Every structure is written in structure tokens, then in C-alpha cells.
Amino acid sequence: MSDNLSTIRDVLSKNNYEVVAEFSSESPSTIRVLIPARKIVPGYDSFIVDYSPSTKPDQTGLSYRTHGKESTDFIECPRYALKTLVSVDIKKVCQQIGYDFSLISFIVDGQRTTEDEFFNESLDFKLDDLETEKEECLHYILSSFELTDASPDISKYALEDYLDEVYAVVRSFYGIDEK
DSSP states (O other): OOHHHHHHHHHHHHTTOOOEEEEOTTSTTOEEEEEOOBOSSSOBOOEEEEEEEEEETTEEEEEEEETTOSSOEEEEOOGGGHHHHHHHHHHHHHHHHTOOGGGOEEEETTEEEOHHHHHHHHSOOOOOHHHHHHHHHHHHHHHHHHHSOOOOOGGGTTTOTTHHHHHHHHHHHHTOOOO
């Protein structure tokens, strides 16, 4: 990490204005994201989002709950989608609050780590080659929609048999029925 980035993170941390994604091996089913309060307009209170990935054969998907909300939402999805759905959602929130993605702190068992190491620890399953391709396709499509407001150029994936499956995950992420 560059010294400048480290200094910026230190200042943000000291002023309690740091987006933090945490994972603890003591509660291995939860990824917790802390979003700081913002005092300037548009202001908002701090909040916490808990993501609970499930890879059980009978219910693979992602539960998520914003603290203060009584219910937990669930997105049914294949396991290759879990990392992308959490990552894009965190970055989407950062974008909405004007927080630079590169400043997100990823913490595993109290130690700062990289985003890749964070997800390798928190989602402790391996994807096969086909699942990895699907994950890359999903990440590209959702990142295009959510983070750049661009329509994705899917020509690279257009002939792949799994494209409809990946778009079903995208529809599920947005709560769109396939009817």
C-alpha cells in the first residue's frame, strides 16, 4: 500500500469516517460492513449491513440485513455469485455516499488485508473453472450497470451456454421476476 493511501486511511480512521468490511472466523457465516455517518449535506446516520452467504445445497444464496431493519432479505443465487453480489453492493453504497472504493478497509480477524484475501477467507470454498468464468461474467455485467452506468458489451460471453443463467442472477439481484 502506498504511503499516501495509508496516511489517508489513518486520517479517515481517526475521524471515524471509514467504510469497513469485517470478517471474523469466530462467526464465519457473516460479513459485516460498517458505513460511517456523514455530517455534511446530504447527511445520514451510520449503519451496518450484515451479509450471510449460504452454500447449503437446499438453499444457496445471500441473506443480508441492514441494522435497524426488522427483516432479512434473501437473494437465491449460485455460489459463484456470492463474492460479486457482496462486492458490488458494498461498492454501490460507497458510490452513493461519495466514498472512494480504494479506501475501503478489509479486516479479517482484526487484521487489515486486501479485498481478494478478505473474500478468500470469508467465502472459504473454491470455484471450478466454469464457475470462475461465470463469476467473471457476472462481475463484469453488474459492475457495468452499477458502477459505471454503462451497458455491458457482452460479446465476449455471447456464445457461452451460461449467459442466461448469469442474467437470471442479475435479475434476482434487482428483484426482477422472470415472468
